[in-house]
Amino acid sequence: MRTLTLPRDATIYIAGHRGLAGSALWRGLEARGFSSLVGVPSAEADLRDRQAARRVIEDVRPDVIFLAAARVGGIAANIAAPTDFLSENLQIQANVMDAAAAKGVPKLVFLGSSCIYPRLAPQPLREEYLMTGPLEPTNEAYAVAKIAGIMHVKAVRQQYGLKWISVMPSNLYGPGDNFHPQKSHVVPGMIRRFHEAKVNGVEEVAVWGTGRARRELLFADDFADGTLHALEHFDGSDFINVGSGEDISIADLAALVARVVGYDGTLSQDLSKPDGMPQKLLDTSRMQELGWTSSTSLEQGLRQTYEWFLSEVAAHE
Template structure:
């Protein structure tokens, strides 16, 4: 795979029909908002009730009916360490079906521009830090989310195969851990940051003297505010054209213990934070090398504390709906 940055410097026509798959999710909704704010007035979306992306025939029909100029694949079955570890068969099968159906249908309609979004979990568990794009397929994956990772690696390969076979200007990008408005705050199936926001808020409300955090607290994680990712997606569609995937992150990380302390400060929880060392840590460190996207002229703008504050405000504004989940 090429390691060369290939800028396109090709502004997308704001009248282009852009299909955002997964436009109601955390990532897709942020991309939709950013595109709308950037002047795109021909956006296409379909809820899961309107279009089951695992239904291959229906996906082909939808793509033929809408005939988008650009496809952004932000659709996926996602979850935290518990969900990934508990349902690997579903995470592998459903994600493979979603992306294969979308890309095959896009190829059938000769869609020339497509952005596939993956995850930093595609990289080996013990990859050199920070993780460069060239680390892909150089070592064993983290076992707790290897099924999801394999599905996303297959998506990268399908992008590359479509470029090679059909000459498409398709690209893939690998975001680091994401958070922000619209996140999943489910008590069992969410990622670490929204899970901490919910648990620490509820502990504050109930006056709990202690909150137990899974693992040793030492693993290091990088967190990207989802609105920054949305901006990066449009930037890449207009400034990047290469078969090799490209990392999207902030370039710095934080320990889980320090993250919990930051969330506690934002939420206003003043009780004890203790670690349950019998629970798994997952990958010890996962920091992306973002020098390539930085070299093209993009970098994240939102600090972690500002992003967590905005996420907590969104959580408070949507508490009634979230309690029902």
């Protein structure tokens, strides 16, 4: 096992520091005593702009970069704007990595997504299953961009000798998530709809698809903890999965979220909507071998997420 000990005054740039993953990384780093964390809002530096990304890297001069900036969204958003998901994520990744490689930034952690795996790959999903079959059509463009990011890290390691790594999280949720009515992922989407149904006295809420699709969900702060563990203990030109190791059907997830929110109406299926990938469960044996497992139960994480939604989203609408 390789152990990397970063000085607590190392300059760490978190690209996408206000997003779900980025904000969780910020909290995790602060809790570990890191004192030189840098985040640049997109209004000040649009990382889709090559020159803006270059200026950020030159100004910050980071020792470590966490590349968490990305255009993200659920099934509906991916179906509606595949060009945007492909193009914008490719731009962000290439701009930041090219600028970082040119400056010789010694450590970069690229955040991918479990959607990189083939739609019908064996479960649980092992790292070696990458590019062994067709992708899930509903988020194919986003997945291709993330695969390109993995290959970019691998190429930089080969060409420049920089010890960059890639981590692949399962579906993340938690404080700081996007609760947009049309653009959110499954957990924040359910929380918002069930909360609004409870407040407005709606007797029935339809859940997308058959309810049989299964998803592995990882609390964002657990993901941050696992990613920081990978930074310290993993060094490879491939990538490593970071997940909870457990999955749940969409139907059971909906029932659990409804209970957490306190919605006691009827849940039905909207069969006109797609299920997406039938199952996404990561094989996390490599992380376990490095000494890490997640620690937050799904119900505990959902309750913390709902509390955050009530205080930070619902209270201001």
